[in-house]
Each structure stands twice: as structure tokens, then as C-alpha cells.
Amino acid sequence: MAHRTVVVASASGLHARPAKVFVQAAARLGVPVTVRLGEKAVPAKSMLGVLSLGAVHGTEVTLEADGPGAEEALDSLVALLSRDLDADEALDA
Template sequence: MVERTLNINNKFGLHARPASNLVSLTSKFKSNVYISKGEKKVNAKSLLAVLSLGVSYGDEIKITISGEDEIDAMDKLTELINNGLGE
């Protein structure tokens, strides 16, 4: 299992389009991927779950990944988030 805490630098946060980009990427991996904001933890392969977090610009999220491709998944997710979630 790997975990990483990141800040959302996309100026509109995780609204529909960037959340969709994130879910699309996580769905390519076999590992279980979760995103937490505060006390709430959701499956990052579910668009509705990710949107339910209400992540805004500057918010801190924690990504938790476990499975056979967890390292690759974490690297790709970190890159996507640090580059503005495709926006």
C-alpha cells in the first residue's frame, strides 16, 4: 500500500471535467484507489464518489493505493494532479 498527500492546484477544484479525467485514469489500474478529504474516503474509480468530496482549489487530499500496480498508479495520479488535472 502507498499513500501520498497532495494539494489541488486546479483553480476550480475537482468539478466534473477534472474529476472525470481522474476517474478515467484510475480505472486503468488494477489496484484499489481511494481519495480522502478530511474524514471522508471514497473510491477514486467512481465519478459520483469523487464529486461528493467537494474538493476545491488548495484543498489537501490523501491518495491511498493498494494492489499490484500501485507504484505506477501513484506516479501517474500524482503527475495528473500536479499538472492541473488536464485543464
């Protein structure tokens, strides 16, 4: 099983818009990905699951995936979480 650890860069953590962007990206990948924070693990494509983690700015989460395309899927999601998605919203406006 492939795994990556990443620090959540978004100012609001994995809440509201950053969580939505992350969940949508995870759902498009076609590879089951799990997000782990401590002992709690949830599917990356579950909005309620991701929100339930309560990951704030600076929280370290671990992403796990298995199967074909797992490494690429994790690389893509790590790159996403490493950006401040709140700041990206300001740039998009």
C-alpha cells in the same frame, strides 16, 4: 499500503472536467485507489464519490492503494492532480 498526499491544482478543483479526467485515469490503472479528504474516503474510480468530496483548488487530498502496481498508480494520479486540468483543456482546444 502505499499513500501519497497531493494538492489539487485544477482551478475548479475536482469538479466537472478535472474530476472526469481523474476518474477515467484511476479506472484504467487496474489498481483500487482510494481518495481521502479528512475523514471521508471514496473510490477514485467513482465519479459521484470524487465529486462528493468537494475538493476545491488548493485542497490537500490523500491517495491510498494496496497491491501490485500501487506505487506506480499513485505516482501517475499524483502527477495528474498536480496539473491544472482546466488549463490543459484550453491547450487541447
